[in-house]
Amino acid sequence: MKQFDVPVFYRSPLISAIKRKRKEKDKLKKDFAPTLLDFGPVQIYLARHFGFCYGVENAIEIAFRTIDENPGKRIYLLSEMIHNPQVNQDLLSRGVRFLQDTHGRQIIPFEELTPNDIVLIPAFGTTLEIEKKLNTIGIHTEKYNTTCPFVEKVWNRSEVIARKEYTIVIHGKPTHEETRATFSHAAFNAPSVVVKNMAQTVELAKYITGEKPAAGFYQEFKGQYSVNFDIAKDLERLGVVNQTTMLASDTQAIADYLKQIMIDKYRLTKETLAERFADTRDTLCYATNDNQTSVTEMLRTPADFAVVVGGYNSSNTSHLVELCEEKLPTYFINNAEKILSRREILHYNFHTKEELLTAGFLPDPTPVKILMTSGASCPDALVEQVIEKITGFFSNTVPTATVAANFLSQ
Ligand code: SF4
Numbered sequence: 001m002k003q004f005d006v007p008v009f010y011r012s013p014l015i016s017a018i019k020r021k022r023k024e025k026d027k028l029k030k031d032f033a034p035t036l037l038d039f040g041p042v043q044i045y046l047a048r049h050f051g052f053c054y055g056v057e058n059a060i061e062i063a064f065r066t067i068d069e070n071p072g073k074r075i076y077l078l079s080e081m082i083h084n085p086q087v088n089q090d091l092l093s094r095g096v097r098f099l100q101d102t103h104g105r106q107i108i109p110f111e112e113l114t115p116n117d118i119v120l121i122p123a124f125g126t127t128l129e130i131e132k133k134l135n136t137i138g139i140h141t142e143k144y145n146t147t148c149p150f151v152e153k154v155w156n157r158s159e160v161i162a163r164k165e166y167t168i169v170i171h172g173k174p175t176h177e178e179t180r181a182t183f184s185h186a187a188f189n190a191p192s193v194v195v196k197n198m199a200q201t202v203e204l205a206k207y208i209t210g211e212k213p214a215a216g217f218y219q220e221f222k223g224q225y226s227v228n229f230d231i232a233k234d235l236e237r238l239g240v241v242n243q244t245t246m247l248a249s250d251t252q253a254i255a256d257y258l259k260q261i262m263i264d265k266y267r268l269t270k271e272t273l274a275e276r277f278a279d280t281r282d283t284l285c286y287a288t289n290d291n292q293t294s295v296t297e298m299l300r301t302p303a304d305f306a307v308v309v310g311g312y313n314s315s316n317t318s319h320l321v322e323l324c325e326e327k328l329p330t331y332f333i334n335n336a337e338k339i340l341s342r343r344e345i346l347h348y349n350f351h352t353k354e355e356l357l358t359a360g361f362l363p364d365p366t367p368v369k370i371l372m373t374s375g376a377s378c379p380d381a382l383v384e385q386v387i388e389k390i391t392g393f394f395s396n397t398v399p400t401a402t403v404a405a406n407f408l409s410q
């Protein structure tokens with residue numbers, strides 16, 4: 001895979017060495033077991049895959065290069081480039097300004113832009129409407145477009161389904177930048193509707209079966225369907241795609257559910273299924289797949305708790321948290337500072353969207369066993385800082401250099 005020029009302060013020498021070694025030993029990516037870092041009184045199990053993905057490194061490289069190559073120019077980001085507060089803050093401190101917040105609310109009016117300005121399109125991509133608006137102003141979006149190729153792959157998949165006259169059902173968070181962008185591209189080609197979860201899918205299915213009166217759809221799915229969506233005919237042929245960072249099992253369950261609804265309603269057989277339901281295996285990206293599989297494998301190891309590092313508004317990170325929470329106490333933090341002391345940790349509850357203070361998170365009996373991972377937009381340097389912070393609470397720990405040397409000599 002392509003190597004990107006990412007600022008060195010986002011890297012961690014320890015984690016880079018571990019990742020390099022694991023890659024060398026497992027070129028075909030078949031081994032998803034975690035890496036044990038044995039510090040003596042504390043043992044950390046690092047997920048096999050975590051941290052910056054292809055799309056994030058690509059976006060960071062383009063953004064920092066654009067800043068370096070364009071001194072004196074006004075550089076804007078359409079919205080957060082990726083969902084990591086440190087990376088976004090670093091860009092802001094270099095003079096980059098955001099045009100919109102993550103919900104698409106305008107911070108700086110487009111009218112203030114001139115053809116001389118640079119606007120970076122984030123890794124999630126953007127809507128066709130915004131792209132057109134910027135092009136009309138005279139801003140060339142192609143040159144500074146950091147849209148991840150794996151997001152574009154979903155758009156292409158939607159187009160293929162659309163050409164075969166299926167309606168596109170997008171499993172994603174309706175207000176997430178990527179889902180808004182995918183919806184815009186899908187809706188350009190075919191009737192489209194977004195479902196945020198299984199509960200909403202079940203309600204959508206009631207309009208397919210006729211259990212709910214058609215008129216209710218427009219209110220219930222307000223803001224989630226394409227212009228001129230015709231409930232009388234646009235739910236007769238379906239294909240499912242998803243936001244690339246959703247939980248794989250959730251998307252699969254949603255696609256299976258809708259497939260069964262169509263089979264029952266139209267009495268489809270294996271041979272006739274394609275008449276009503278497009279065969280789209282999930283459109284998760286490789287990083288989401290690898291990171292979720294690594295967490296599932298890591299969770300086989302008995303441990304005291306899990307730590308997940310990443311931005312609080314990061315979709316892929318919250319799904320890793322969700323997987324861990326099913327098995328053991330899980331602390332979702334966005335940097336090492338959130339570990340306030342040997343006793344206290346400030347962590348994010350993404351269900352209630354609030355930070356919570358938990359006391360006594362580190363148990364007394366040693367060795368303490370901790371599972372650790374991070375989201376696709378989280379710098380490895382932050383994970384190393386979290387490891388250092390935790391190991392710093394114990395005496396007689398094996399030095400990090402020795403732990404690394406032990407691992408690398410295996
Ligand atoms: S998580 Fe996947 S789709 Fe999103 S930026 Fe990373 S590689 Fe691209």
